[in-house]
Amino acid sequence: MSAKKSIAISGAGLVGSLAAIYLRKRGYDVTVFERRHDMRRSGAEGGRSINLALSNRGIRALEEVGLADELKKVAIPMHGRMMHDKQGKLNSFAYGKEGQFINSVSRSGLNIVLMNEAERIGVQFRFDQRIQKVDFVKTQLFVEGKSGESFDLIIGADGAFSAVRGSFQFTDRFDYEQNYIDHGYKELHIPPGANGSFQLEKNYLHIWPRESFMMIALPNPDGSFTCTLFFPFDGNPSFDVLKTNADVEKFFEETFPDARKLMPTLLEDFNTNPTSSLVTIKCYPWVRNNTLLIGDAAHGIVPFYGQGMNAGFEDCRILNDLLSQHNDNWTTVLPEFQQLRKPDADAIAQLALDNFIEMRDLVADADFLLRKKIEGKLYELFPDKWIPLYPMVTFMDNMRYSDALRTGQKQKLIMDEVMKTPNLENTWQQLNFPAIVNQLTAAS
């Protein structure tokens, strides 16, 4: 197959727009089809702008397309977790070493930067285009109310409920899973204080861990925080049983008293903002003929590792790398991309599910915090040999998610044994740290 000339991308979201930039820079004619209005003209549609955690894997891709500096200016570094207990007592925990942090960024702000850049370099955007189906054999895209349009390549970057993937589902031997967790989420709001000040510590991701559920908050540049309550749909407590304003009021005052004081619009937000569900999506293959799925369309994950966007951006970077390696020979690149990337997509899906339990429950557990402290010490002493799971996933943009998962599993087994040491809380600094690290290298 010769190099593709024309590429259609479904989805002008974060991943679709970044893919468009990468591919336009390689010289392709790129057209992006978006179901929604142009968010730059009708900002209101998506509702309140929400924030996302941008970390090294995502930043690396933005650096490659020359946008990292612009985005770092509006990003707010978060150096660690700040846990809030029921008495409002705070307990913070760094994500990695000095200088390692994740970034709170506005989803819509980032998306607008990407769309503007894509358009600047010659990508065409077509909005209000509802994709009906793909003809894989003819590489044709069918938009509602129009006849099919032919391209050399079609990329589905249209998210967890991808229309392009819908056509994959009508093909034989397409493995597909969508699995919802028992929790939904609702966004809530902490406004800025006087003169745009931050009412919580600015440079943290705040967590109110409550075992079976949690609330988190990320800072925004205007001094506000966007809170997200992750809460069961059914049972007690749950969204189902918080029926009246009095129920909501009482629940927040008892459960999140310090946050409640900072949420003057709690009841309005709770009643107005939707309760959304959380799904993991897996499928395979990601390629049919000349059509490819990337990002959430190929691997939708729950948000608890803050890696959804980062994984999608990494897809774009890896696809671009393979194109460079193989002189834009898509016949080679497409199968190689899916084979390489599928285990990593499965790994981050698992890590994201596991991390919900860590965030909502374990971070409030003394044993768990001691374990983290010991791992932090190992990381400090042997920064190349014992990198804890969170920094491997979040900061090591050269490490595959699947390798991080595997190494993390080995570390867990070793640490399970270490944690059996009697009186560890008082003696942990006397542990034989080199011997612990040697177990990991021996196991590899």
Next chain:
Amino acid sequence: MSAKKSIAISGAGLVGSLAAIYLRKRGYDVTVFERRHDMRRSGAEGGRSINLALSNRGIRALEEVGLADELKKVAIPMHGRMMHDKQGKLNSFAYGKEGQFINSVSRSGLNIVLMNEAERIGVQFRFDQRIQKVDFVKTQLFVEGKSGESFDLIIGADGAFSAVRGSFQFTDRFDYEQNYIDHGYKELHIPPGANGSFQLEKNYLHIWPRESFMMIALPNPDGSFTCTLFFPFDGNPSFDVLKTNADVEKFFEETFPDARKLMPTLLEDFNTNPTSSLVTIKCYPWVRNNTLLIGDAAHGIVPFYGQGMNAGFEDCRILNDLLSQHNDNWTTVLPEFQQLRKPDADAIAQLALDNFIEMRDLVADADFLLRKKIEGKLYELFPDKWIPLYPMVTFMDNMRYSDALRTGQKQKLIMDEVMKTPNLENTWQQLNFPAIVNQLTAAS
């Protein structure tokens, strides 16, 4: 909710037709919508009629609706497995105790009996009706080219690629999985011998186990056998590499020499009959408002335990039981049905996948056959306390699939230990059988 008056069933297949009979007998107005032509008038459409293994769970439901005797007349009992090795050497193994057997029946023959009976008692059938969607709130069924039609209840019994389930997929928090195995299947033919005689032992399910793949054959009333080759799509050997007639010829002569001699139309069959894929489908919930999924539409499984139809018929029986228990209060019955039945559907899905490995590989293994012999002895000595997995699943129609799976797992652990006994092949009859059985009852 009062008792439903009108029920629409999507699918006039085995499960849809049986459900129609059960519900008509309870007094409902039942209309069955079928996408295909009426197979009684255009027999050719479904291609060659294939056979199925009907066993106790299915028979019990047929007994309840008064059709078991009629069907037993045309069923061919299969008392066990007959294994064929590469030299054509035979080795048989009984499925259970004396008098326990499964039955080879014609799918179309059984379906016609069910449709005729349903029509006789007043069920309406509408053929050539392609269902587009269900409106769950209004309990409306939309057939292509027509406006929506309202019912009190809609049942999707339209198989693994259910159109009714398609509408479930557009609802929030619907868990769904479709997973294909690496093997496909192709039907082949052994004709009757002289005067309609059977050219293989009549009363067995024949297996040619070849480790990574297998062929099986079930008897038909006319003296023929329907063979099914379960074979990888890719790799070597696979459907992919058998490209020419010479390839097929050589492969069969080397791999299934005894069968090959009995297959005069091998090449024609191989080239003409489709290569079909094998999928497991799981989803949940099975109920949205007044719409219910049953049979393969709710839980499609691979065919290796011969339980797909039997599980679907058991769905009908259990639904009918619950309706009797709860005075046809569907508001109670629908959620209870899905909660009760989902773990059993998951269990038989797992058992069916596991049994492929047993059939294609383990049944040719001496250790495995010794294990089966010992379990057979335990069953003989303690018929109420140690029922091997196969008879639990196949013959114990009062035992839930999930209980059979769980008990089978316990038995496996116990037998794993027994199998470590030195020189077991010569000494197994001296085992302390009561002690083995006591381990199982103690574990329960």
